[in-house]
Amino acid sequence: MNFIITMITWGMSLMSSSYTNNTEPIETVIYRGLDRSVSQTIQMAKKLENEVDKLPRTIENGKLKTINCFCWCSGFFPGELWYLCEYTRNPQIKKYAKLYTARLEKVQYVTGHHDVGFMLYCSYGNGFRLTANKKYKKILEQGARSLSTRYNPTIKAIRSWDFGSWQFPVIIDNMMNLELLTWAGKETGDKTFYNIATDHANTTMNNHFREDYSSYHVVSYDTITGLAERKQTFQGSADESAWARGQAWALYGYTMMARETGDKSYLEQAKKVASFVMDHPNMPVDKVPYWDFDAPEIPNTPRDASSAAIMASALIELSQIDKSADSDKYLSYAKEQIRSLTSPNYLAEEGTNCNFILKHSTGHFRGNSEIDVPICYADYYYIEALMRLYKLLGLNNEDK
Template sequence: MFRVSCFIMGFTLLFIACKPNNGKEKNVSLSEEQINNLLQIRYNKLLDYELDSMAFARSYNPKTGILNKVPSSNWTSGFFAGNFWQIYMLTGNEAFKERAKAWTAFVEQEKYNDKTHDMGFKVFCSFGNGLKVEDNTEYKDVILHSAKTLSTRFNENIGSIRSWDWNEDVWQFPVIIDNMMNLELLFEATKISGDSTFHNIAVKHANTTLKNHFRTDGSTWHVLDYDTISGQVRARVTHQGIGDESAWARGQGWAINGFTTVYRYTKDEKYLDRTVATANYFINHKNMPEDGIPFWDFDHPDIPNTSRDVSAAAIVASALIELYTYTKNESFLNYSKKVVKSLKSKEYILSEDIEAPFILDHSFGDWSQKLEMDEPIVYGDYYFLQTLLRLRDLKE
C-alpha cells in the first residue's frame, strides 16, 4: 500500500548532503535503508490511527503508555491534520491524502473560535497544507473566515493580537512570541481575498513584537504584558521557560520561524535582520549540543543534565532552509542538515514497536505545568516533515 519511490529518492539526496561526523556523536545513525523502513513504519502508525473528531493525537507518555488525545479546539489539532498532508507530499501515497482531508474537515469549526490566538496553528497547518496540494475554494473560504475571526483579537492601541484570555488578575493584555506563527494565516487571507486589512494587522503585530520582544543579545522573552490604556509594556516574563530572563528554546524557534515568514510576505529588510540575529544566537549558543538538538531552555542550570527539545530544533531547521534562500548563508543550511541527520538516528526516532502515531521522541512541552516533558509531541513531527519537504524542494 505504501509507495516509497519518491520518498527513497528524497532521502538519498539528503544523505549525500549530510556527511557523517566520524563517530563523535553519542547517538548511532541508522543506515539509509533502515531509516526508510522505520519511517515507513512510523508513517503507517499514523495511517492506522482511528478517525475521531474529538481525538487528535497530541503526545504520548512512554512511561505510562498513555496517548494524549485532544479536540479540535486544542492549539495542536492542526499539526496532526497537517502531518498527513505533508507525508502525502513526501510520498505520493493517496491514503495519506484521504486521511488528511478527513482530519482537516474536523478542524473547520475552529474558524468561529474567537477565544484563541492559535488560529494559524490550527487552521493554516491543516487547510493551508491542503491548499498546497489542491486549489480548493472551500479551503480558501475557511482560511478567510478564520482570518476574520483572528482579527477580532487585534488591539489597535497596542498594535498586537491578544494571545491569552486567562490569568486576567495578573495580565492585562498578554502577547507571546508564539503568536508570530499565526501571522501567515493573515497574509494568505489577503492573497486570497485582496483585502489588505489582514496583511496590515499582521505587519502591525510584527512591528510591535520587533520593537518590544527582543533582548540586545538577539534572544526573545516569552510573554509581554501590555497596558490596555497606554499601550506600553507592563512586564516581560516567561510562562514556559525556566526563568523570566532565560532563553526558552522553542520560543526562540517561534521567533526565527515567524519573522522569516513575515519577510517572505513583505521583503522588508528589518525583519530579515531580526531573523538573522536571532538565528545566529540560536545556532551558535555556547550551550548548543554538538548534534544541534538544543536543551529545552538554553539557560537551564542543570545543563547538560536536562531534557533536549526536538521540536525547537525542527522549528528552527525548517525556518533556516527558507532563510538560506534569502541570505545564502551556508551556516543556516548546514544547521538544518545537521538537525535532519541527528533526528534520523536511534537517539530521536521512535522504534517500530511503539504503537503511538508519532515519528520522533524527545520533544519538550510545558514546564509550567510539568506536562509533556521529553515525549513524542505532534508539533515536533510537523516541523520535521516540513524540514524534509523544504530540503527536497531546495535540491530540486
C-alpha cells in the same frame, strides 16, 4: 521520579551528543526520515480513523493522548498528512488528510485564542496549497477574520491569552499565526489582514527581544497607553532565560515574515535570532537544544526535539531568502539538525512511540507537563523541514 527522569535524559544527552555521521549522504537521511514518517503516520491515522473528532497530541502515562479540534495542537497531524501526501502521492494518505482536516472545520469561528493560525494554516492551508479546494479557501478566510478580532489597534498586536493577571499578553508563539493573515491578505485583496500581521510583527520586534536577540516568552501591554508593562518567560527556566522553543518560534516567525513581505528588517531580525541560537555556548554538539538554553541543570536536563525541528525548518528557508555569505551556514546547520533528529537517538523505530515520529520533546517543563515525550508539533515541523530539503535538493521519491 524527577531524579529518574533527569538521569535518563542525562544519559540520552551524552549519547546523542556523541552521534555524528556526516559521511552518510544527506539524501539518504532525508528519505529515511520521510519514509519512517510515512509508516508511523499511516499507523496513527488508522488507529484514530473511527475515533470521531480525535487527533493525536502526545504520550501520557505510556499511552496515546488525544485532543479535540479546539486544542491549539489540532492542526499539526492533518498538516503532516498533507506533506506526506505531497511526498508519496499515495491515495490512502490523501484520504486520511481530508478526513482529519475535516475534523477542524469548526475552528474557523474560534475567537477565544490566537492559535487559529496554527490550527487552520497547517491543516487547511496545506490542503488548499495542494488541492485548490474552494471550501478550504473559504474556511481559511473565515479563520483569518476570526483571528483578526483579537487585534488591538492601540497596542498594534493580537492578544494571545485570555487568562492570567496580564493586561494584554502577547507571546512569541503568536508570530506563527501571522502566516494565515498574510495569506488572507493576498487571497482576498483585503489589506487589513496584511496590516495586522505587520503591525504585530513590528510590535513584537520592538518589545520582545533582549540586546542579545533572545526573546521573552510573554510581554504584557497596558491597554490604555499601548506600552509594554511586564516581560516574562512563562514556560522558560526564568524570566530572563532563553526558552528554547520560544527562540525557535522567533526564528521561524521572522523568517516567514521576511518571505511574505520582503521587508529587510524582518530578514535582519531572523538572522540575529539565528546567530543567537546557532552560536549559543549551551547548544549541544548534536544541535538539539535543551528545553531552555539557560536551564541551571544543564547538561542534566531534558532536550527539546521540537525546537530543533522548528529551527531546522526555519533555517532551510532562511538560507534561501538570505543572499549573503551566511546563507550556506544556515543550510549546513539545518542539515546537521536533521541528521541528529533522523538518528536512532530521536527517530522512533517503526511501530513504537505510539506511532509518533520523534522522541525526546519537552512541552512545559516548569508545569511538569509533556517532559521527554513525543509531541505532534515536533513531528509536523520535522516533516516540513525534510520536505523543504527534499524540494531544495530536487529529489524525487520515484528515483530513490
